[in-house]
Amino acid sequence: MVKIPPFEVEQWMDKYETTPGVLNVAETCAASISIDKLVVMNRLKTLAPPPVDFSRPMTYGAILGSDELRRNITKTYEQPGLPSPITPKDIIVTQGAIAANFLLFYTLVGPGDHVICVYPTYQQLYSVPETLGAEVSLWKLKAEKAFVPDVMELEGLLKANTKMIVINNPNNPTGAVIPKDVLVDVVELARKHDIIVLSDEVYRPLFHSVVDDEIPPSALSLGYDKVIVTSSMSKAWALAGIRVGWIACCDASILRQVAAARDYTAISVSQIDDQIAAYALSDDVRPQLLSRNIALAQTNLALLARFVDAHADVCDWVRPHAGTTAFLRFKRKDGGEPVDDVAFCRDLLERTKVMFVPGSLCFGGGADFRGYVRMGFVCETEVLEEALPKLSAYAKEHLAS
Template sequence: MNIKPFGVEEWMNAWETGARYNIAETCVDSISMDELFQLTGENKEDFLKNFCSRRLTYGDIEGAPALKRGIAGLYHSIHEDEIVPTHGATGANHHVFYSLISPGDRVISIMPTYQQLYSIPESYGADVKLVHLKKENGYLPDLEEIRRLAIPGTKMICINNPNNPTGALMDKEYLEEIVKIAESVGAYVLCDEVYRHLTQEDIWSESIVDLYDKGISVSSMSKVFSLAGIRLGWIATHDQEVLKSLFSHRDYNLISCGMFDEAVASLALKHKDVLLERSRNIVRESLAVLDAWVQSEPHVSYVKPKAGTTALVYYDLPIDSYTFCEEMYKTTGAFVTPGDCFEQPHSMRIGYAYGTESLKDGLKAVSKYIRLKGEYNA
């Protein structure tokens, strides 16, 4: 299989360790196990005693019942038997394509988004068509363009809601328009929903699976629940043929998830409201900090995110984003992601939810670098 290098992950792997100000991180400020027990009020000793007495088998092959109950509680209509646990959302996205996409299949995706959503189906020989998100449309997909590309027999439409890297959010009405297009050609809609529920307003975040029987939701414990270290994600769908294919293909590449990962996730999801409140408070406070900085910094601009933990920020200096981000890292210690990782030149993705003080310090460092470059290019 030939596949393009994964731009954003290669950048993170190369530079994240040693960053002085990490404002590239996309998870809401990660928590420790001790913090998880403090937040939930669960008894740590009882949890560990119970787990340590268990034999370390493969566990529940199709997922621990408590885990699947917790995941189902994040949706309006999903049942426990309509969930496939995976190794993170990256494992979930890959598994969907691995299970459903064949050479020649028409797949419609968007850009910018997480690269898996177009590079993996392309590597399988799919006929991938991209819809480019535009600032002037608030980074929402052009419905007419999707409609034009959705020819009879289209296999899948891939979206990301909230969007990474822009923070754009499609509401129920917008998603329903995409569902109508998919229904007209019998296509699946795969929605990467790893930032779902991280809204700036107190609203219910719609999931594609609550709106469409052929909708496929992917998510994880990493971003919203601050538990990336347990590497646990899932796929949710009502489509029984899809579920059959997912479980069949799972025997070849996954078998089961880790018992400890599932136990920790089950505990966290039992107290999802507490963790969601914490995460929403962090993203709202942090976005206010970022927005104030953008308004005060004359060399940058953005479309203010509606949800999620990331923003795509443009700068007006005559320098490509890889050079910009690498030089800034070496000069100031500020670590952001080049926009060119998402094929968005002269921009950077800023992750704003990994600690307010770190964000403030990191943004000061970005301004310092911009001033230095501005003086150099004057």
């Protein structure tokens, strides 16, 4: 029997996000959007077809995802003046990025394999390969290096049996971005040793604090066929409820293996979900939806930055540059000792209804991230405006002494 460790961040969210009156600043999706609002965003307005064709028979649909959806997904990887690095045949549509990641590990790694994974990151990315019998080494990101990975340290982690390097760009929970030059070095190192690169890009393209010419390309763009990218409609696209994600890779043999394994886990995604995702990523809707989410991120990040600056005696961070999350560290004013982040999050929720995710529990356990909390700041601005004054009052009363 496979021993599955608790998925701490998901269990924390499940336990507390339904607390009556909760001010949820732990959620990692850009503020969820309704189908009605998507329709309003369509630049064709009343001339546009509806998001869902209700006359269509509800068969399993296209097993790997509809042609329209996969075609629209390719457009999200285009760079100015360059074609997409992938075609629709390079994509398998899945039930969210979480299913995409699980399917890849289930298909590609097992006993005898070695996996290197950035850390901190979403627990699935290192716990699942370990559960499947692989040896996992954590490639630790450091606050003093702005949570940007060090390729020299990666090289030191390589073994003869290293099968896969796992990166997360933009990073959850820090909001850090792997710059293009570092990304190129990672891929070239992998190419040299014939290692698969799995790049979880679920927060791409929400680059809210990166100037255009410094936005790194998707790892798919770097010309190595053994790069695999996963993403979804949840985080940057504000549509978690439709449960649509994807795997993209230019290596046909990898996709064939994944497709064969997928037959045992899911036949296809919902036709209705597929149609809504295709609509949201269409040329007529996608630019407006992304602009809405980036503007929301920029507005809210400015509010959060003012809070951190005003409470520098008890709070610090590496300011995030992309995605929807920030990794804040809280400490006591006298002595500067990091708080017990688990107790802090529970007490804060009980007293103020403000909800965070504790870093030491949900992103590694032990003392690695003691005092850290993950905040999802791309909620509706009104939620943040209500939560931050409550957090400020709590900090003054409970952390200042």
